[in-house]
Amino acid sequence: MARNFKKNDNKAREAKAPAYVAYHVTDKGDDKSFWTRIGAAWDHEDGKGLTLQLDLVPVSGGRIVLRTPSENNEEKGA
Secondary structure, three states, rough: OOOOOEEEOOEEEEEEEEEEEEEEEEEEOOOEEEEEEEEEEEEEEOOOOOOEEEEEOOOOOOEEEEEEEOOOHHOOOO
């Protein structure tokens, strides 16, 4: 997954972890859904928005869900 980079005073670039992870969620019936990680989002420095970077763009139905990153996010679905 690509990371957003933030410039510091030394003009060097350091990786900034995403504020949210983007998932495409499709419902599979019987109260089950399938979650696929498709990108990430970073807060703007002024706090007035997000930059959304999608590594995959869903073409079928479903929805895009933004979740805060955690170790449990990789175990979504089923």
